[in-house]
Amino acid sequence: MSDKIKPENLRPPRRKTLDRSIILLIVGAVLLMPPIIGISLVDSKFGGIPIPVLYVFLIWAVLIVSAAILSRPLRDNDRDVQPSNPENNL
Amino acid sequence: MLSVNVLLAACIGYVILLFSIAFIVDRRTRKKPIGWLHSPVVYTLSISVYCTSWTFYGAVGSAARNGLEFITIYLGPTLVFVGWWWLLRKLVRIGRAHKITSIADLISSRYGKSPSLAVIVTVIAVIATTPYIALQLQSVTRSYQVIAGEADGITTAFWIAAGMALFTILFGTRNLDANERHHGVVAAIAVEAIVKLCALLAVGIFATYSVADGLGDIFDDVTIEAIRGSGDIFGPRWATLMFLSATAIICLPRQFQVTVVENIEERHLATASWLFPLYLFGMTLFIMPIALVGLDVMPAGSNPDLYVLTLPLAKQQNELVLLAFLGGFSSATSMVILAAIAVSTMVSNHIVMPVALRLIPASKEVSGDVRSLLLTSRRISIGLILALGFLYFYVSGGSDALAAIGLIAFVGVAQFLPSLLGGVFWRGATRAGAISGLLIGFVFWVYTLFLPSFGGDFILSADAIEYGLWGIEVLRPQALFGLTDMDPLVHAVVWSVGCNALAFILISGLTQNNALEHLQSTLFVDVFRSAGGAPSSFSNAAADSEDLFVLAQRILGAEPARKLFDEMAHAQGQEEGLPHATDTVIARLERELSGSIGAASAHAMVTRIAGRQTVGMTELIDIADETQQLIETSRQLSEKSEELQNTAKQLRIVNERLRTLDAQKDDFLSQVSHELRTPMTSIRSFSEILMNDPDISETDKARFVSIIQDESLRLTRLLDEILDISRLEAGMSQIKLLQMDANDAVQAALDTVSGMTRTAGVRVKTDLDEGPVDILVNDDRLRQVMINVLSNAVKYNTASEPEIFVRTKRVNNSVFIDIIDNGGGVPADVSGSIFDKFTRGAHEGNNNGAGLGLAISLAIMRAMNGNLTLEHMPDKTNFFRLSLENPTANL
Numbered sequence: 017m018s019d020k021i022k023p024e025n026l027r028p029p030r031r032k033t034l035d036r037s038i039i040l041l042i043v044g045a046v047l048l049m050p051p052i053i054g055i056s057l058v059d060s061k062f063g064g065i066p067i068p069v070l071y072v073f074l075i076w077a078v079l080i081v082s083a084a085i086l087s088r089p090l091r092d093n094d095r096d097v098q099p100s101n102p103e104n105n106l
Numbered sequence: 107m108l109s110v111n112v113l114l115a116a117c118i119g120y121v122i123l124l125f126s127i128a129f130i131v132d133r134r135t136r137k138k139p140i141g142w143l144h145s146p147v148v149y150t151l152s153i154s155v156y157c158t159s160w161t162f163y164g165a166v167g168s169a170a171r172n173g174l175e176f177i178t179i180y181l182g183p184t185l186v187f188v189g190w191w192w193l194l195r196k197l198v199r200i201g202r203a204h205k206i207t208s209i210a211d212l213i214s215s216r217y218g219k220s221p222s223l224a225v226i227v228t229v230i231a232v233i234a235t236t237p238y239i240a241l242q243l244q245s246v247t248r249s250y251q252v253i254a255g256e257a258d259g260i261t262t263a264f265w266i267a268a269g270m271a272l273f274t275i276l277f278g279t280r281n282l283d284a285n286e287r288h289h290g291v292v293a294a295i296a297v298e299a300i301v302k303l304c305a306l307l308a309v310g311i312f313a314t315y316s317v318a319d320g321l322g323d324i325f326d327d328v329t330i331e332a333i334r335g336s337g338d339i340f341g342p343r344w345a346t347l348m349f350l351s352a353t354a355i356i357c358l359p360r361q362f363q364v365t366v367v368e369n370i371e372e373r374h375l376a377t378a379s380w381l382f383p384l385y386l387f388g389m390t391l392f393i394m395p396i397a398l399v400g401l402d403v404m405p406a407g408s409n410p411d412l413y414v415l416t417l418p419l420a421k422q423q424n425e426l427v428l429l430a431f432l433g434g435f436s437s438a439t440s441m442v443i444l445a446a447i448a449v450s451t452m453v454s455n456h457i458v459m460p461v462a463l464r465l466i467p468a469s470k471e472v473s474g475d476v477r478s479l480l481l482t483s484r485r486i487s488i489g490l491i492l493a494l495g496f497l498y499f500y501v502s503g504g505s506d507a508l509a510a511i512g513l514i515a516f517v518g519v520a521q522f523l524p525s526l527l528g529g530v531f532w533r534g535a536t537r538a539g540a541i542s543g544l545l546i547g548f549v550f551w552v553y554t555l556f557l558p559s560f561g562g563d564f565i566l567s568a569d570a571i572e573y574g575l576w577g578i579e580v581l582r583p584q585a586l587f588g589l590t591d592m593d594p595l596v597h598a599v600v601w602s603v604g605c606n607a608l609a610f611i612l613i614s615g616l617t618q619n620n621a622l623e624h625l626q627s628t629l630f631v632d633v634f635r636s637a638g639g640a641p642s643s644f645s646n647a648a649a650d651s652e653d654l655f656v657l658a659q660r661i662l663g664a665e666p667a668r669k670l671f672d673e674m675a676h677a678q679g680q681e682e683g684l685p686h687a688t689d690t691v692i693a694r695l696e697r698e699l700s701g702s703i704g705a706a707s708a709h710a711m712v713t714r715i716a717g718r719q720t721v722g723m724t725e726l727i728d729i730a731d732e733t734q735q736l737i738e739t740s741r742q743l744s745e746k747s748e749e750l751q752n753t754a755k756q757l758r759i760v761n762e763r764l765r766t767l768d769a770q771k772d773d774f775l776s777q778v779s780h781e782l783r784t785p786m787t788s789i790r791s792f793s794e795i796l797m798n799d800p801d802i803s804e805t806d807k808a809r810f811v812s813i814i815q816d817e818s819l820r821l822t823r824l825l826d827e828i829l830d831i832s833r834l835e836a837g838m839s840q841i842k843l844l845q846m847d848a849n850d851a852v853q854a855a856l857d858t859v860s861g862m863t864r865t866a867g868v869r870v871k872t873d874l875d876e877g878p879v880d881i882l883v884n885d886d887r888l889r890q891v892m893i894n895v896l897s898n899a900v901k902y903n904t905a906s907e908p909e910i911f912v913r914t915k916r917v918n919n920s921v922f923i924d925i926i927d928n929g930g931g932v933p934a935d936v937s938g939s940i941f942d943k944f945t946r947g948a949h950e951g952n953n954n955g956a957g958l959g960l961a962i963s964l965a966i967m968r969a970m971n972g973n974l975t976l977e978h979m980p981d982k983t984n985f986f987r988l989s990l991e992n993p994t995a996n997l
Contacts, residue, residue: 034192037379041189048181049348050340057340059330064322068333069394072177076184076387083188083380090376 033089040086044079048072110254113431120432121273121439127297128277128290135289143293144370146377151296152364153378154303154385156183156355158238158441159245160512161389162302162434167411169397173335178344179512180390182351184383191379193356194365196530198375200633201366205701209362209522210452215705216529216630217537218623224456224706226544227522228449231359232491233552234518235449237559239495240502241511242438243267245411247499249434252415253427260500267496270442271489278447279484291443292368298436303388305433309414310392312426313399317417324395324402332398346596350516357519357526359448360441367448442492450487455704458483463711476660480703502560514559517598521547524607528614533627539614547606550586555598558583651684654695657711661699670698774943781824781957785817827958831943834965841884841969845993848879848914848921855892856912859900866900866908873913881921882993883970891963891974895925895986898959903929916992923988924977931984937976 046052056071063070131143142148161179168176186194197212206212210231214224247263277291318324333339355361369375400413408416415434418426462479502511524543528535562568566575566583574581584594586601619627651671658667674694675685685691692712699708792810795802802810856870863870881888899910911926932940943961960974967974972990979985 037189037192041185044185044189045348048185049345050342053344054340057330057334061325064320065325066328066330066333068174068330069325072174072181073387073391076181076383079184079188080380080383080387083383086188087191087376087379090373090379 033086036086037083040079040082044075047075113250113253113428116428116432117435120435124294124297124439125273125276128294130290131293132290143289146371146374147381148292148296149369149374150378150381150385151299152292152368153361153382154299154389155295155360155364155440155444156358157299157302157386157389157437158512159242159434159438162306162437163245163249163411163414164241164512165390165393166397166400166413167409169393170401170410170413171335173331173333173339174394175335175339175344175347176393177390178347179351180386182348182353183355184386185348186352186355187379187382190352191375193527193530195372195375196633197356197362197366198369198372200530200630201369202372203629203633204705205697207367207455207701207704208448208452209357209359209526210456211700211704211706212362212366213522213525213529213540214456215700216626217525217535217540218620218626219706219709220537220541221456221460221706221710223537223541223544224452224704226541226548228452228456230518230521230544230548231449231452232494233556234515235359235445235491236494236498237502237511237556238515239442239445239492240498241515242442243270243495243499244511246435246438248409248412249415249431252412252419253431263496263499267492270439271446271492273439274443274446274488274492275485277443278450278488279481287368287370288447291447292364295364295440295444298440299385302433302436302440303385305429305436306389306414307392308426309418309430309433310396312421312423313417314392314395317403317421318395318399321395324398328398342596343593346593346599347513350513350520350599353520353523354516357522358445358515359452359519360444363444363448363451442495446488446491449491450484452704453487453491454480454483455707458487459703459707460710463707476703477663480661501564511559513595514555517555517595517602518551520599520603521551521606523603524610528610529627530630530633532614533631534614534619535610535627536614536617536619537623538617539610539612542613543606543608543610546609547602550602550605551598554583554586554601555594558594651687651691654687654692654712655684658695658699661702661711670695777943778828782821785821785824789814789817789821824958827962831958831962831965834962834969837969841887841966843882843884843970845880845882846885848881848923848990849874851881851883851885851888852892852912852914852923854885855889855896858889858893859896862897862900863910866903868900868903868908868910871909871911873911875914875916879914879916879921880992880994881990883972883990887966887970888988891966891988892923892925894959894963895974895988899925899927899929899986903927905929919992921990921992923990924985925988926985932976934982937978937984940976941974 053071056068058067060067135143165176165179200206200212204212204215206215210224210227213227214220217223243263243266246266247259250262250266251259277294278288314321314324355365396413396417397410400408400410400417404413404416404420415427415430418430459476459480462476462483521544524547525535525540529540557564557566558571560566562571570576571583573579574583580587584597585592586597589597589600592600655667655671658670661667662670671684674691675683678685678688678691696708696712699712702708703711792814796807796810852872852874856872860870896910896912900908903910905928907928909928911924911928913922913924913926915922915924931937941960941964943958964974967988967990970990972988975987975989976984977987
């Protein structure tokens with residue numbers, strides 16, 4: 017196993033993914049936390065579903081989809097980290 | 107109606123199924139890894155152990171009571187997974203590099219492998235897990251009661267607890283994995299995750315589309331009040347719950363176990379980052395509809411926590427009831443199994459092992475004895491943890507809503523957050539800071555939330571909860587120090603987590619890391635930069651390989667220990683035998699052992715054999731990050747360049763002096779050749795006349811020969827002088843010094859020049875110091891100097907009545923011989939260069955000497971440790987002074 021820092025570890029896409037996920041975290045937290053979430057508290061329905069319920073589940077769904085898109089470049093392992101299969105240990 | 111026998115049979119069959127899965131997977135994994143088990147989906151499903159029976163039953167109850175609030179428990183983890191997976195990735199990487207076995211192991215390992223810190227975290231984890239396990243017991247008991255009728259709650263709970271303990275022991279402690287991984291258990295948990303999701307979705311779809319007529323129908327007559335619950339839903343409590351659930355997904359011992367310890371590949375986190383939130387989304391999708399349908403359909407007064415079960419029961423859907431029961435059973439068992447495994451690992455590694463290490467005599471070393479001790483202690487710990495859960499259920503009476511009990515556990519484990527985050531992101535976090543933060547947070551949690559949860563039945567009386575400890579109002583547990591009008595949960599979080607973080611930061615700022623803490627902090631914080639770095643090093647490796655091998659056998663068992671040592675010996679290039687106990691071998695062994703018994707215990711055991719552990723300064727520098735190394739290098743470079751600049755400056759000065767000397771030498775040579783040229787020219791021209799002109803008279807002949815003779819003598823004298831001065835200046839001519847009286851020397855010199863003075867009509871006066879004036883000189887040389895100076899005084903004296911005054915005197919330890927004439931002294935324009943070679947006074951015409959006399963005199967005086975100076979008088983006249991040391995002055 018190489019202990020060296022490899023340039024491809026610092027390659028921009030990974031860095032960008034990290035930055036975007038932080039943005040996702042901040043945007044998600046702001047939208048789902050008071051006071052912003054308070055704007056959804058209106059007494060009306062859309063498609064038969066109350067607005068606050070729809071608001072929360074909609075943002076939730078958007079977050080999941082965004083995370084799925086963002087995680088694509090991360091599906092490969094770091095090249096310098098071996099998967100720790102049982103046969104590699106001991 | 108579903109019969110109890112069918113229910114029990116289904117339960118037992120389900121358990122046997124799970125056990126078979128775990129058994130087969132474990133066996134197959136040992137032979138060769140199973141592909142599908144390595145998929146990120148299984149990893150994600152195992153993380154969903156987060157959804158316990160609190161979700162399965164309690165979320166519906168919470169939705170029925172407080173509207174949309176229940177969803178915060180799932181939004182927090184969603185935010186962590188979609189946006190903060192890089193924290194989890196860092197934890198996974200650290201866990202891999204340091205063979206971390208639990209959250210207690212991580213925190214203790216980060217803060218210098220501190221055993222005390224491990225104990226504190228373990229104790230908090232045990233206490234915080236207790237109500238959570240009680241919650242599972244309560245929900246399974248209730249669900250059983252719903253189907254079996256009014257069976258005795260306590261008896262039922264007892265048997266459920268006993269069954270779960272047995273189940274967990276069979277599952278979790280069948281073997282001792284080197285990495286604390288339980289592949290079989292993870293597979294079984296994944297199956298349970300699918301079962302509970304399907305069960306909840308089935309009940310939800312049944313409630314929405316069979317009992318009610320679609321979502322529109324359910325929400326048709328729902329008012330905004332039903333959604334916002336009682337009070338301000340999007341207030342501080344909402345934010346607190348989001349924070350707590352986000353913290354819990356990181357800090358709960360069982361979540362740490364599945365997310366970090368059981369992680370097989372780091373990239374699985376990428377999939378989990380969206381798949382786990384999706385799972386939570388699916389679990390919560392029908393919570394609200396079930397709650398609303400339940401409120402609508404079920405008779406008033408029925409427990410909303412059990413709508414998932416009672417709704418299909420009321421509609422006579424036996425198969426659905428069975429599925430729902432198994433779903434709830436799955437959620438409860440998966441949580442209990444993993445929590446018990448995680449916490450029992452902590453208890454046996456951090457509490458039982460250190461005690462056992464002290465009690466077991468070191469001589470009784472049997473292969474694998476520590477291993478069997480570990481397994482036994484884990485089994486007993488599991489039993490004890492479930493017993494505690496049962497005790498909590500028994501004491502608290504299980505009357506609370508499920509969600510409230512779960513939140514107590516959440517606040518408890520939230521105490522780990524400051525030390526954990528500080529540990530992996532802040533190099534300055536110290537052990538003292540972590541210990542004080544954890545202890546303070548723990549005390550506040552126990553006092554403001556844990557003890558009041560018993561409603562006055564345990565330690566704190568109902569009066570103390572209402573009116574404060576000993577009736578002191580500021581000590582009211584739910585309005586501490588006058589912080590009133592607050593939700594008890596928000597109140598407890600503000601005090602416990604707030605004071606915890608504050609103490610952690612303050613004490614960390616005030617204390618220093620020791621060497622091992624410093625090393626660990628750098629390895630943890632910079633885990634992505636120093637991947638694979640040795641967690642510790644022994645600079646003094648006097649360890650015996652034999653002892654280390656015995657230790658490894660005791661903990662890992664004979665075969666794995668043999669394999670490990672063979673591999674290490676191989677790496678050292680040895681064909682057989684044990685490897686040399688190098689730093690690398692010891693560090694590797696410690697890491698392997700910490701996979702079984704935790705970093706603190708492994709460190710203690712290896713240290714006991716390998717001798718005193720020290721972290722050398724060089725190692726600390728080695729692991730310091732690149733920036734620090736760069737700073738160090740540039741500092742050294744600037745020092746070097748400063749050094750170079752100094753050297754260059756000195757060289758320049760030396761060079762300058764060399765140039766001056768060179769110029770002086772050239773000057774000297776040209777003067778010497780000039781001086782030699784004059785007599786040579788006259789000798790040559792007169793000898794030419796004598797040779798070529800035979801008609802010269804005898805008188806002329808005699809005159810010319812005498813001129814040649816004179817010039818030759820002058821030439822010889824000049825050459826002698828030059829030779830003399832160069833010898834004197836080079837220090838080559840050894841002058842023999844003898845003690846004599848300065849007055850005698852003056853008298854002798856005056857005698858020598860007496861003829862000359864008489865001829866020139868110069869009067870000589872003397873003023874000699876009384877008594878013998880001892881000097882250490884060479885008689886002849888001193889006389890040469892005095893004659894030179896005296897003859898100059900006679901020759902260049904232009905006064906009408908020329909006079910010379912010679913005096914001797916002693917001043918301190920010096921002797922002066924002053925030669926003063928009344929001729930006005932040396933002219934001012936040459937007084938500065940009078941001692942230079944070839945310098946004559948401004949008396950043109952009297953061109954007898956070569957101008958070397960004074961230069962030679964000065965050289966002689968210096969060779970005799972004295973000096974020859976031109977002393978200036980206030981009336982602008984000057985005189986020559988010969989100074990010498992008085993050899994008797996110090997006697």
